Amino acid sequence: HRGWIYYLSVAPSHQKTGLGKKLVAIGEDWLREHGVWRMQLMVRSENSAMQDFYRHLGYRALDVTVMQKDIDIPPADRGR
Ligand SMILES: CC(C)(COP(=O)(O)OP(=O)(O)OC[C@H]1O[C@@H](n2cnc3c(N)ncnc32)[C@H](O)[C@@H]1OP(=O)(O)O)[C@@H](O)C(=O)NCCC(=O)NCCS
Numbered sequence: 121h122r123g124w125i126y127y128l129s130v131a132p133s134h135q136k137t138g139l140g141k142k143l144v145a146i147g148e149d150w151l152r153e154h155g156v157w158r159m160q161l162m163v164r165s166e167n168s169a170m171q172d173f174y175r176h177l178g179y180r181a182l183d184v185t186v187m188q189k190d191i192d193i194p195p196a197d198r199g200r
Contacts, residue, residue, distance in 0.1 A: 121156055124161060
């Protein structure tokens with residue numbers, strides 16, 4: 121019942137022209153048409169501008185812990 125937005129971004133030259141809002145709406149519409157009624161996304165805690173943008177579109181913050189582990193050496197560090 122849950123869909124995700126992953127790393128939404130609008131090129132700086134095209135920001136503040138309604139594109140970000142339109143992209144979110146397209147994602148929400150697609151999910152709704154497929155019977156999915158909840159959208160989720162992750163935003164870094166320090167990215168307050170992104171959080172403000174999503175709040176403006178009606179999203180709320182959840183108290184969730186995201187967990188992560190490096191299971192290999194990052195490609196950029198291999199061979200060092
Ligand atoms: C945040 C981002 C997606 C917004 O896209 P955008 O195309 O510039 O925003 P829009 O023009 O569609 O704005 C839509 C509405 O949100 C509002 N808004 C835009 N940025 C906002 C912000 N930082 N805080 C509050 N409101 C914001 C606009 O005023 C507009 O309001 P309105 O519909 O009432 O007139 C864009 O600035 C961006 O790509 N930022 C950097 C990307 C990034 O950090 N990605 C990491 C993903 S976790």
